[in-house]
Amino acid sequence: MSNVLIYVEAENGAAKKSSLEAVSYGAAVAEMLGGKAVAVAAADLSADHAGELAKFGADKVLHFGGTVNQSSEIAELVAAAAQQENAAVVVTAKSINADLAVPMIGVKLKASVATNVTALPDLSNGFVVTRAAYTGKAITQVSLHSNVKVLSIKKNASGTKEYNKTLAVESFNANISASKITVKEVKKQTGEILLPEADIVVSAGRGLKGPENWGMIEELAKTLGAATACSKPVSDMDWRPHHEHVGQTGIKVSPNLYFAIGISGAIQHLAGVNSSKVIVVVNKDPEAPFFKSADYGIVGDAFEVVPKLNEALKAAL
Amino acid sequence: MKILICISHVPDTNAKIPFKDGQPDLNGISFVIAPYDDFALARAVELRDETKGKLTVLNVGLADTEPTIRKALAIGADDAIRVNAHPHDAFYVASQIAAIAKQENYDLILMGRESSDFNGGQVHGMVAEMLGLPCVVPCMKLDLNGNVAVMQREIEGGKEVVEVATPFVAGCQEPIAEWKIPNMRGIMSAKTKPLKVVEPVAVENYTHITKYEMPPQRSSVKMIDKDNIGELVRLLREEAKVL
Numbered sequence: 137m138s139n140v141l142i143y144v145e146a147e148n149g150a151a152k153k154s155s156l157e158a159v160s161y162g163a164a165v166a167e168m169l170g171g172k173a174v175a176v177a178a179a180d181l182s183a184d185h186a187g188e189l190a191k192f193g194a195d196k197v198l199h200f201g202g203t204v205n206q207s208s209e210i211a212e213l214v215a216a217a218a219q220q221e222n223a224a225v226v227v228t229a230k231s232i233n234a235d236l237a238v239p240m241i242g243v244k245l246k247a248s249v250a251t252n253v254t255a256l257p258d259l260s261n262g263f264v265v266t267r268a269a270y271t272g273k274a275i276t277q278v279s280l281h282s283n284v285k286v287l288s289i290k291k292n293a294s295g296t297k298e299y300n301k302t303l304a305v306e307s308f309n310a311n312i313s314a315s316k317i318t319v320k321e322v323k324k325q326t327g328e329i330l331l332p333e334a335d336i337v338v339s340a341g342r343g344l345k346g347p348e349n350w351g352m353i354e355e356l357a358k359t360l361g362a363a364t365a366c367s368k369p370v371s372d373m374d375w376r377p378h379h380e381h382v383g384q385t386g387i388k389v390s391p392n393l394y395f396a397i398g399i400s401g402a403i404q405h406l407a408g409v410n411s412s413k414v415i416v417v418v419n420k421d422p423e424a425p426f427f428k429s430a431d432y433g434i435v436g437d438a439f440e441v442v443p444k445l446n447e448a449l450k451a452a453l
Numbered sequence: 454m455k456i457l458i459c460i461s462h463v464p465d466t467n468a469k470i471p472f473k474d475g476q477p478d479l480n481g482i483s484f485v486i487a488p489y490d491d492f493a494l495a496r497a498v499e500l501r502d503e504t505k506g507k508l509t510v511l512n513v514g515l516a517d518t519e520p521t522i523r524k525a526l527a528i529g530a531d532d533a534i535r536v537n538a539h540p541h542d543a544f545y546v547a548s549q550i551a552a553i554a555k556q557e558n559y560d561l562i563l564m565g566r567e568s569s570d571f572n573g574g575q576v577h578g579m580v581a582e583m584l585g586l587p588c589v590v591p592c593m594k595l596d597l598n599g600n601v602a603v604m605q606r607e608i609e610g611g612k613e614v615v616e617v618a619t620p621f622v623a624g625c626q627e628p629i630a631e632w633k634i635p636n637m638r639g640i641m642s643a644k645t646k647p648l649k650v651v652e653p654v655a656v657e658n659y660t661h662i663t664k665y666e667m668p669p670q671r672s673s674v675k676m677i678d679k680d681n682i683g684e685l686v687r688l689l690r691e692e693a694k695v696l
Contacts, residue, residue: 207578208587232608236590236624239543239578248659249543251573264663271569273470274477277664316587317617320603324611332609336695360696378593378628379607384466384569385488385627393695404466410668414693416685417674427674432688436679448682453696 138171141223143214144189144197145231149182153296153333154229156192160297161256161289162227163193168259169224172196176217176308178204183305190303192296198308206315207233211240216310218245218284226286230332238288248280251288252388254411271384271407291332291390292413331380334363336393339382339409341367343398343419343438347375352442353397359449365389367399383408398438401426418442454506454597454619457559458497459550459576460525461487461540461568462518475664486521489565493623495630496595497563498529504597507531509557513540513549519648526643527635533646538653543571547579548656554584559620560600566591566624577624587617590624 142162144155151159159175166173175194177186179201186197198217204210210233218226218241226241228234235251242249250265254275258264262279265287269276331337338357344350350364357364364380371381382389384404394412398419399405406429409415417430420437427433434441464470464482471478486494494510501508510530512522515537522533536549554562562584567574574590581588593612594605600619605612607626635643677685690696 207590208581211582232591232606235574236578236588239547239573239575240582240588242544242575242659243547243579243582249573249575250660251575268668269571269665270464270470270477271466271572272668274472275666275668276662277666279661279663280659281661282659316621317589317615319613319615321614322608322611323613324608326610328610330609377611379609379611385492393689393693403469407466414689414695415671416689427676429671430674431671431693432685433674433676434679434682434685435676441679441682444679444682445685448686449696452683452686452690 138169139221139223140166140169140171140173140225140227141214141218141221142173142175142194143210143226143228143234144175144177144181145229145234146177146181146185150185151177151181151188152229154231154291156188156296157291157294158227158229158289159189159192159194161294163299164256164294164297165225165227171224174198174221174223176200176214178202178213186305187303190301191298193299193301195301196304196306199305200308200310202312204312205319206317207236208240208315209312210234210237211244212312213310214241215244217308224284226284228288230288230290235288238286242286245284245286246282247284247286248282249286250278250280253287253289254293256294268411272388272410273407290411292392329361329363331363331365331387331389334391336360336362337365337389337391338362338395338397339365339367339399340370340397340438341399342369350376352446356442356446359446359453367405396426397442399426400424401429454500454504454560455558456497456501456506456508456561456563457511457554457557458494458508458525458530459511459562459564460490460494460521461570462512462514462521463487463568463570466569472665472667475666477665484521486525487565487568487570489567489626491632492627492629493563493565493625494525494528494530495633496625498633499630500561500595500597501529509534511536511550511553513538513546515539522648523643524635526646527639528633529639531646533648535648535650536653537650541658542660543573543575543579544659545656547576547583549653550576550580551583552654554580561619562622564624566626574624577622581622586621588622589615589617591626592623593626593629595623595625595629
């Protein structure tokens, strides 16, 4: 029992970038264990896009003909696939639905579960994973004892890697019980880069003075192909929607590049962003605590700096 | 309606946690109800009032968590259960909650979407799976219409409205309700509200934390003049290689 099963989520027919990272992560773990990396996806992944999974490391793709919209359905699909494939390790990328499926899968498979995993496991002494705790204030090493391990990985835990394996797609059947939860309405912004998936995040705070001033933040995000985010006070005042709130009680992000504009850098905000690879802080207060946690800083008024930065980036990119 | 609110006892979110010999040094750090649990508790108190029901607060922890449990009683829970055990991991805690819920048949089992100490976000899903109940996470609005709950749930890039009949489990987050601050009457009455201590059920340990470390520190910040923004763009491309 040394195979790895990876759950793949798709958006508009194609695997999400975070899921491709999970596939590469799973392929690396399978290599360490001497097993196969098997991906499982539901009908939201179109057959045309299954090839990308082989590119990023899947030896085989189990394609389920139905849809799984609820976490309980994902859990049943993944547990059934894991049992069929004798999987020792199950991997998912973080997402709202997968995050809730993970503990359910753990109970179904009597597995050890670790969420928010930030690196490949260490197999030199058992099976030890690295994960963030105390909302980013600590990194812990967790030893997983059960025969089966379920891991949810953070963005940038290992990145994607090209394996270019030969694609093998098998159709997969599982009995999925209907969820007792009825979805009545979905309000989702379309055509925007989703915050948890984004490589670059442009985030702004109270320094912007009001919701009417977010145009320049959206412009900058557009230039960078970035998602927009905000601090807690901004979402509390309804300047921006709650799903953009990054921090201790909001979304935790780990993009390659995080721009913090007009955000002072309270410890609760840092908790949501401190695993970003590179942090740029723009603040007119040179004493803003955020500068201590930044890689690059500019002291200046957002209203002056942001448009200039946007022009400079437009010219350079 | 019979409501169970599960709370974690966690270090104050403002606290800087030092580490000694690979372990967190929690001496002198004050503890609070985990922030997401506090949101769930606030809504649970309102729902108890609306339905003229009963609200029980549950914590898995040793005797040192009792002041935190009393705070939940002061905020409005009617009684409390403490499972007398160190909350070893999510599976351990979920097993204790499920064991109690099996006897008590709660209509609603509420908690935060995750604790702010281990940030596992697993207990709600595990409890639901163990009890065979539906689970809604992250729940940011919860209204009851008889035994049917209408909830708003955050999804990537937006929100969805879901409906589910009781009993169910929900992992909550803001803005489900405003945090409640206990008033003097609450604090006084909390002292005499029942707090039952029960021994844990035996559960296998599936995980073990072997080491804690500080997250890697960033090397010192490089300041760039606001009149030389081109330099920032150059550094992001050539030095940080993120553009």
